[in-house]
Amino acid sequence: MPAAALLSVRDLRVVIDGLHILHGVDLDVAPTGVTALLGRNGAGKTTTVKAVMGLVPRTGSVRFAGTELVSLPTHLVVRQGIGYAPEDRGIFAGLTVAENLRLAERDRDAEPAYHLVHELFPELKQRAGQLAGTLSGGQQQMVAIGRTLLNRNRLIIADEPTKGLAPKIVAEVADVLARAAEAVPVLLVEQNLALVRRLAGTCAVLADGRTAHRGDTAELLADEDAARRLLGVGGRRPGPPAVTEEVNP
Numbered sequence: 001m002p003a004a005a006l007l008s009v010r011d012l013r014v015v016i017d018g019l020h021i022l023h024g025v026d027l028d029v030a031p032t033g034v035t036a037l038l039g040r041n042g043a044g045k046t047t048t049v050k051a052v053m054g055l056v057p058r059t060g061s062v063r064f065a066g067t068e069l070v071s072l073p074t075h076l077v078v079r080q081g082i083g084y085a086p087e088d089r090g091i092f093a094g095l096t097v098a099e100n101l102r103l104a105e106r107d108r109d110a111e112p113a114y115h116l117v118h119e120l121f122p123e124l125k126q127r128a129g130q131l132a133g134t135l136s137g138g139q140q141q142m143v144a145i146g147r148t149l150l151n152r153n154r155l156i157i158a159d160e161p162t163k164g165l166a167p168k169i170v171a172e173v174a175d176v177l178a179r180a181a182e183a184v185p186v187l188l189v190e191q192n193l194a195l196v197r198r199l200a201g202t203c204a205v206l207a208d209g210r211t212a213h214r215g216d217t218a219e220l221l222a223d224e225d226a227a228r229r230l231l232g233v234g235g236r237r238p239g240p241p242a243v244t245e246e247v248n249p
């Protein structure tokens, strides 16, 4: 039997300006490793993670480690121990790397885990004094993920961390996510299926604001019909990953 989910989302609904954007999302995030949230462009992935974080009005149930979050404001969701690396990375371009990290320090009663951040991302130590706006996309992503590791988070949510990055950098970010997931479970929104295949044991697939599929990632990606129907791509048998393989819009 699979271990109890760390985060359990049920019948999550979001209405913005009268528009029904989510109509019933169900999602379980495993207590270890990486869980992927998949779907074509516009399926509702970013809205789902924003709803979990309390950044958009939502109804339904969002249970995290036994606590119901659905009526909590964002700062209290964050205090439950959820670190969020948003799609736009949320970096302060005019501040240095060190200042960006310092701003993320949250816990008053625990030392920020700079040793972990610097062990995973030695570059952030070397570039501590560099303005974040002058970092490469991959380095900015390291700052975004590094910030989530600084506090004693129990879950990291990363929204399309490899978007817009060159294949070599995608591979680096994938390594970083794999290492981060050894310390803290990760909910990963991602379009790069090679990366998803490598990292995520389980997944949920959204379509038109609803959950269309939940289950084992390798099984889904090996099932050509299901992968085509849900993600718009041909499934592939296990083999060397094609780094550029992406979900079709």
Ligand SMILES: Nc1ncnc2c1ncn2[C@@H]1O[C@H](COP(=O)(O)OP(=O)(O)OP(=O)(O)O)[C@@H](O)[C@H]1O
Pocket: 016, 017, 019, 021, 039, 040, 041, 042, 043, 044, 045, 046, 047, 048
């Ligand atoms: N604030 C908003 N106002 C109106 N429509 C919105 C708003 N936010 C999202 N939407 C719409 O809701 C749908 C889901 O958007 P969302 O960003 O969650 O999709 P996504 O799966 O993350 O897409 P992508 O892979 O392209 O990032 C889209 O059609 C989007 O245009």
